[in-house]
Amino acid sequence: MTQPQMTGTPVAEFQGRSVLAARSDGRFVVVQAQASDAAALEAVQRACFPDLSESELATERHFLSHQAHFPAGQLAVLDTESGRLVGSSSDFQMRVDFAHYAHPYLEETGDNLFTTHDPHGDWLYGADIGVHPDVRGQGLATLLYGARHDLIRRLNLRGHVAGAMPKGYGAVCSTLSIEQYVMEVVRNERADPVLSVQLKRGYGVWGIIPDYLDDDSCCNHGVFIVWRNREYKET
Template sequence: MTATFADRPVLAAREDGRYVVVQARAEDAPALEAVQRACFPDLSEEEIATARHFLSHQAHFPEGQLAVLDTQTGRLVASSSDFRMRVDFAHYAHSYLEETGDNLFTTHDPGGDWLYGADIGVHPDVRGQSIATLLYGARHSLIRRLNLKGHVAGAMPKGYCQVADQMPIEQYVLSVIRGERRDPVLSVQLGRGYGVWGIIPDYLEDESCGNYGVFIVWRNADYREEG
């Protein structure tokens, strides 16, 4: 029997049951926007995901829209947003708004063999409680269930702003890969098995990462060629 919380199927849960991952619904849209704004105060207003955007995500690819609920309070405290796409690794550079169809996921390809990680955010009030780990686990489970090749995303190197006047982005990312420096976002993703494919200039407007994105890749070891 599938576990449920508040009549919603539970896709993943922390060991103690405090936090559960569910598929996002239309009624979650305002809370999803609130989490987004709390997580990304430096993003431009054009790039922030609002309730309107989250509703569009759900319309195009409901399976890829995840939310984390606090079972003690019922509060929505985190989310992730993904869609399917085909990846041309020889031409990976893109802007966030271009790749996501102005953050509406109109670029979702039902036949795409990769999952694109458009967004993940954990409200600052509840960080450090393994909530992001739950979301990544649920994303990877979805990839395996759909038999996709893996997960790609434009990671935000949010620590780069602290040293941008001292080194180019390439040197910064290499130092993070080597473990010589820790980035609050990229280091965590590398620790989850993602690899760096390349650097994307003008990925988005965010001073904390110098507007750069880092194209990262997680490959599904269970992927099976079909047909």
């Protein structure tokens, strides 16, 4: 696999957009998404999450709302050979009450419209990340996570939180509780296609979110994960 290279500040442009991160061979770049990308973002969303409830999928309307509330948190991966949009991540700022973190996805995200964005929030909330199945395994998620962490540092936020989807749990839910499953993943005794990858990126598990979303692959559970910005400075 070609190793990705990430940068903290834009170093080049592609199609008139500042490049926030790029794979070392330049084939794929991360840029800030634009309103004109909304239809392509919906197409990637549908390809990435075929099991997700239609009511919880982000559509063109939702992506336009994300742009209206917090454009800096909306990222896209472009294939520089074809110009095709092949991946994305969607984030907004919020305050986190770690004693009461268990909220359904649609409640947390303002029905997926990001009306809950708080410009004074000191955490970045990871609402969504997806790489089109056609180009998985090429380091694109790593590029997106790196660009997200760079944004957190630039904004001097405390860190990144998200409701991870334990997508391997649905296959074993009849024999394991969600708590047992997550513990085995944390101990590296079991691999989960989503949670294991996030743990390797420095995220820690804070707790389980029951009825987080409607998705059979994770039996509707979410796992609240946290990445802390070690460069955060109190102001």
